[in-house]
Structure formats: structure tokens, C-alpha cells
Amino acid sequence: MYIKMMLALFIAVAFFFSSPIEAALEVGFYRDKCPSAEAIIKEEVSKSFDQNKGIAPGLIRLHFHDCFVRGCDGSILIDSTPTNQAEIDGPPNGITIRGREVIDNAKARIEATCKGVVSCADILSYAARDSVVITGGLYWDVPAGRRDGRISRASETLDIPAPSFNLDQLTQSFANKGLTQDDMVALSGAHTIGRSHCTSFTNRLYNFSSTTMQDPKLSPIYAQFLKQQCPRDSQGNVNQDLVVFMNQTPYVFESSYYQNLFQHTGLFTSDQALLDRQETTREVALYAVNNLAWQRDFVQAMIKMSQIEVLTGNQGEIRANCRVINP
Known part of the structure; x- marks a missing residue:
């Protein structure tokens, strides 16, 4: 009995000291x-x-x-x-x-x-x-x-994961921060709102590879629309100040982002890449028809992400001005 009690105590202590810093x-x-x-x-x-x-x-x-x-x-x-x-x-x-x-x-x-x-x-x-x-x-x-x-x-x-990443690069980038592929798919849905500068994706329109100018995974109709929004000048450059909305409802937090992927209208290479594997495609399909399931998973992934390598206790500082390190 004594040995069992001491073993249980040892396991409890080991667990306490091995708990990640975010527990603070x-x-x-x-x-x-x-x-x-x-x-x-x-x-x-x-x-x-x-x-x-x-x-x-x-x-x-x-x-x-x-x-x-x-x-x-x-x-x-x-x-x-x-x-x-x-x-x-x-x-x-x-x-x-x-x-x-x-x-x-x-x-x-x-x-x-x-x-x-x-x-x-x-x-x-x-x-x-x-x-x-x-x-x-x-x-x-x-x-x-x-x-x-x-x-x-x-x-x-x-x-920081780049908009040009493929699925393997995305998965590894998130794994480097302790986040799973499931977390990555859920967090990618944040692209359902907001905008993007044209320069973040115009390689998909004008310079995709040595064999094709336009990304074949991109809907031709959507590509034509994007070219109108992000035209090249006489030197073949795109104005870095030009922007487009990420989604048709850029200020409403809902899961149409995932529906768009099945229409091949994901804006970034990294968006459309979510359909490159069966396991991620299954998640995308679920979120496309179940907004609540996505939102619940998004919340859990955000809580997890917000605890990456945090400083607590006496680490770091409380900045008086967020833009300047304390003297």
C-alpha cells in the first residue's frame, strides 16, 4: 500500500512539473x-x-x-x-x-x-x-x-505561415508551435472575414509555375475576377496597395469560407491546399455544412493558440507603452 501511495505521489508531482507553462x-x-x-x-x-x-x-x-x-x-x-x-x-x-x-x-x-x-x-x-x-x-x-x-x-x-504554403508546409508550421492539423484547418477559417493585398496571391494569376501562368486549382471565373481587381501595369507589376475581400461576406464570421474551397475559390494557395488530403477534406466538408461545429472548434483552437510559449510570473514585463520596451 505504501509503495502504491508513493508511486501515485511521484506521478502527481511529475505531472505537475511537466505541465506546460500555459497552465499559469x-x-x-x-x-x-x-x-x-x-x-x-x-x-x-x-x-x-x-x-x-x-x-x-x-x-x-x-x-x-x-x-x-x-x-x-x-x-x-x-x-x-x-x-x-x-x-x-x-x-x-x-x-x-x-x-x-x-x-x-x-x-x-x-x-x-x-x-x-x-x-x-x-x-x-x-x-x-x-x-x-x-x-x-x-x-x-x-x-x-x-x-x-x-x-x-x-x-x-x-x-509565420505564408499564403503560398502547401498542405505539408502548413501542417509542419503549425506543428512547430504545438498545434495540430485539426487546429490548422479550424483556424484557417478566420479567412472568412477581412481582405488581402493582391500581392499575397497574384502569383496564382500571373506566374504560377514554369509550365502554367495560372494556378489550375483556381476557378477560371474567379481568376478572371481577381485579375480585374489586381491588374498588372505595363511593367508586369501589381500595385501593392490594391486589396480584395477574402470572402463574399467579409465582415460576418461564418463558415462560407469552407464552402468556397469546393468551388475552387479559396484566395490563397494555402486555403485551397486544405482539399489536398482526404483527412483535411473531411473536416472542410463538415465545416462547410455545419457552422456551429466549425465555430466551436475554432474557439478551442484559438484558446490553444493564444497560449503558445507565453511569458508568465516574473518573465518579461508589463509594458507601459505597447510600442516601446520599458527602460
Whole structure:
């Protein structure tokens, strides 16, 4: 009996110390520390959404791009300096990133109420959740307690999955962050809202391979529409400022994105690639006809993603200004 008890104790202790760091996050983390934090963030998201509905997909993408580089530590919010090019200016970000001003506004209000308490990383995670909800997605409780990172390098943004990735590359990219292929398929549905710069996909229209200019997986009718939206100039270049909507309902969070894939109207190579394997095609088919199933899986995948390599406890810092590392 004694041996069994000691063995059980050893297993319990081993499990405790082997638990991932995200276990330190908790729902209601600011309930006593800064009770108004979540309400302030929600108000700022709502205010910005009323002025520009594109801010919702922008904030979701901002959170995703943050978490895939050094974990969900708010490092994407840091400005570049003369001695350091930060993530915000990395190739996948630059002119395509939106929403930092929402985080700035929420942070300023929160600092006036609860100075040095709420991290920029947590504000971004709450703002992403609120952006999903305001466009018609399901609500979830955000585990919080993240700390802000002090390192932000543009060179590390190459870890962010590219729109040109095939299925194997996508799966591996997500696996590198502890996310499954199922998580990847569910999270890809975020492309149901928002817009894309033409330069993210025009290789599918004009320069797909050495044997064909146009991606054969792309609907010819859709390709013609995209060419009208993203024309080439006399030098064969596409204006980098031109954008198109990702979906026919760009501000409504619903699963028509998955229906589009069966029509070969996924905008990115990485979107259409979800039909390249039987196991992912089955998931796409389910989500295409069952919006609720997708939304539930999306929420679980978002909660999981939002805990990638988080800093907690005495790690990192609570930035006073989300764009600048504390002195």
C-alpha cells in the first residue's frame, strides 16, 4: 500500500512539473487586479469597428502573427528603432498589419486606471476574442496572465505561415508551435472575414509555375475576377496597395469560407491546399455544412493558440507603452 501511495505521489508531482507553462494562465485573471480591463478593451474594439469594420479581421490576424513569433508576448506591437528592425516591419507584416491603434487606445485607458497591471499581450488576446464576437462568432473566456516580451526581430517573422504554403508546409508550421492539423484547418477559417493585398496571391494569376501562368486549382471565373481587381501595369507589376475581400461576406464570421474551397475559390494557395488530403477534406466538408461545429472548434483552437510559449510570473514585463520596451 505504501509503495502504491508513493508511486501515485511521484506521478502527481511529475505531472505537475511537466505541465506546460500555459497552465499559469487563468480565466478572470484581472477580476480583482483590474476589474474594468475587459470592458475597456471591448469598448475600444467596438468603437473602432463602428468606424472601420476591417479592424476586426485585422486584430485577429495581429494576434495570430504575434503568437507565431516568440509566442503570444505582444512583441508584434513593438516599433522598430534605428538599431533594430522589429516584427512589425517583417515581410509578412509591414503594410498589411492593422489594429495596433486599438491596442494603444485600450492600453492608455487601462494604464490610467490600473497602472502597470495589464499586459499588451493580454489586451491583444482579449481584442482578438472581441473581434470574433462582434462579427458574429462565439464568445469564449480568455485565459490571461501573459507578460510582454522584450525582444522583437523582423527576421523571425519567417516563422509565420505564408499564403503560398502547401498542405505539408502548413501542417509542419503549425506543428512547430504545438498545434495540430485539426487546429490548422479550424483556424484557417478566420479567412472568412477581412481582405488581402493582391500581392499575397497574384502569383496564382500571373506566374504560377514554369509550365502554367495560372494556378489550375483556381476557378477560371474567379481568376478572371481577381485579375480585374489586381491588374498588372505595363511593367508586369501589381500595385501593392490594391486589396480584395477574402470572402463574399467579409465582415460576418461564418463558415462560407469552407464552402468556397469546393468551388475552387479559396484566395490563397494555402486555403485551397486544405482539399489536398482526404483527412483535411473531411473536416472542410463538415465545416462547410455545419457552422456551429466549425465555430466551436475554432474557439478551442484559438484558446490553444493564444497560449503558445507565453511569458508568465516574473518573465518579461508589463509594458507601459505597447510600442516601446520599458527602460
